[in-house]
Amino acid sequence: MTSFTYHRPSSVREALAALADPGSRPIGGGTDLLPRIDDGLVQLSRVVDVRDLPGASGVELRADRSARIGAGARLADIAAHDGLRAAFPVLTEAADAVGSPALRHMGTLGGNLGQRMRCWYFRRGVACFKNGGSSCAAYAGEHEYHGIIPGGTCHAVHPSDPAVALEVLDARVEVTRADGTSRLLSVSELYAGAASDPTGEMTIAAGELITAVELPPGAAGGAQHWEKVMQRGAWDFALVSCAAVRRTDGAVRMSLGGVGLGPWRIALSVEEDVASGGLDEDSIDALAERAMYDAEPLARNGYKVDIARAVLRRAMRALGVQE
Ligand SMILES: Cc1cc2nc3c(=O)[nH]c(=O)nc-3n(C[C@H](O)[C@H](O)[C@H](O)COP(=O)(O)OP(=O)(O)OC[C@H]3O[C@@H](n4cnc5c(N)ncnc54)[C@H](O)[C@@H]3O)c2cc1C
Structure with a gap:
């Protein structure tokens, strides 16, 4: 070292x-x-x-049911926060699904969003796209746990569970620039360059800092659902995860983890059809099929498409959109 x-x-x-x-x-x-x-x-x-900066680890719940979580908040504290659990259970469950108790007690929200992929080629220093090379070693190699959503050269998946929940909550990630001013990014904006940037997954520049995550009130009080499918029962990354909300205005958001280089929000037209409700089992099957229409699994990870359809079907039932 x-x-x-x-x-x-x-x-x-x-x-x-x-x-x-x-x-x-x-x-x-x-x-x-x-x-x-x-x-x-x-x-x-x-x-x-950056854990002990003023306000870095705090959780603020406002009267309008919006919330602000400091980037230095520990995942264990988010998972155990009564107010967050009451308003945003999809997030507290996702935080509780991270790794092990020790990792949740050490890991922070900002660090969880900023962590790099768990691709074994990347982690072993193979000269892949994300290690300064020009190709993806997983593409023709061992890719059972890699992505099924086409992107750029890299086929790794982002490991953050909370990011998937934050996306369906319409969260805004507060990024503070070197000059002290800040901007708010949606989760999809945060990872928008993940496939094309060889140096990292987040669209924040060196010298910038995630200072907080803002949760708007729209999902608080609506139906929320979290599921993480793993190869073993605990202390594992998601093969596929799913976060879903039916907001108080009736709109539906559904996102998958473990399938791409950031949370993957399903098509708006599918979300709208789910939100219209009155679905029988055939419609639920058809919508799960449509949601995965754009998937392009590699030679040995087509099973992830089946898992994705299954978790989406369960999410639709959990949101109460059946006839
Ligand atoms: C064995 C194992 C299993 C795991 N399983 C899961 C899992 O199932 N699900 C899951 O979601 N995670 C999982 N993790 C990730 C882990 O739980 C932590 O959340 C994660 O490693 C990062 O948290 P940290 O605070 O320790 O980040 P750090 O290691 O401190 O930082 C990670 C990255 O983020 C950057 N960073 C940190 N804070 C900020 C900030 N405020 N602004 C900008 N950049 C910042 C750092 O520079 C660094 O590049 C696992 C980790 C391990 C080792």
Whole structure:
């Protein structure tokens, strides 16, 4: 491991000043960043601990049922938060599905969104697209756990469970720029460049920081559903996960994890047909089929398409859209 220094700033301004150095990166629980440094996948001169910045770990629930979660909030605290569980159970269940208790106690929301893919070629330093090469070793190699949604060169999947739930909640990720100003990104905007960017999955520049996640009130009080299918019963990444909400205005959002380089929201026309309700079992089957129409599995992961259809069928039933 190359040596690096540890910096614990006491304000966002101080953190941003430290992150202006190109050799610096933010660190939350370090459960993803430190192993990557250890494995030589990233070389840094300094890590900047962003867990204890003012407001970084807080959860604020507002009277209108919107919420703000600091990027330094630990996943275990999100999973156990009574107010969040009452309003946004899809998120607390997704946070509770992450890894193991130890990982949830160390891992932060910002770090969970920022973690890199678990592709074994990438993690072993193979010169794939995401390690500075030009092709995807998984494409013609071992890709049982890789993506089924066509994107760019890389066929890895993003491992974040909370990101899938945040997408159906219409969450906005607050990114603070080096000059202290901030912008809000939807989850799909956050990962919009994941397939084409060889250096990372998030569309945030070096020196920028995720400072919080904003949850609008639209889904609070509506039907919400979370499911994660894993190869083993616990401490595993999703083969396929599904988050779904039926908002209080009747609109439906459904998204899948484990299928692409970010959460994959199903087609708007399918969501609208689900929202119209009155569905019998044949319609539910047909909508699940239509939702996966664009899937392009690789030679050995076609089983994920079947799982995706199954979790979507269960999600539709859970949202109460049957006749
Ligand atoms: C064995 C294992 C199993 C796991 N299983 C799952 C799982 O099933 N589901 C799941 O969702 N996750 C899973 N994880 C991920 C884990 O639980 C953590 O959520 C994740 O590793 C990152 O959290 P962290 O705070 O430790 O991030 P760190 O390691 O501190 O950071 C990760 C990345 O995010 C960047 N970053 C950190 N904070 C910020 C910020 N505020 N703004 C911008 N960038 C930032 C860092 O620079 C780094 O690149 C697993 C991890 C392991 C090791």
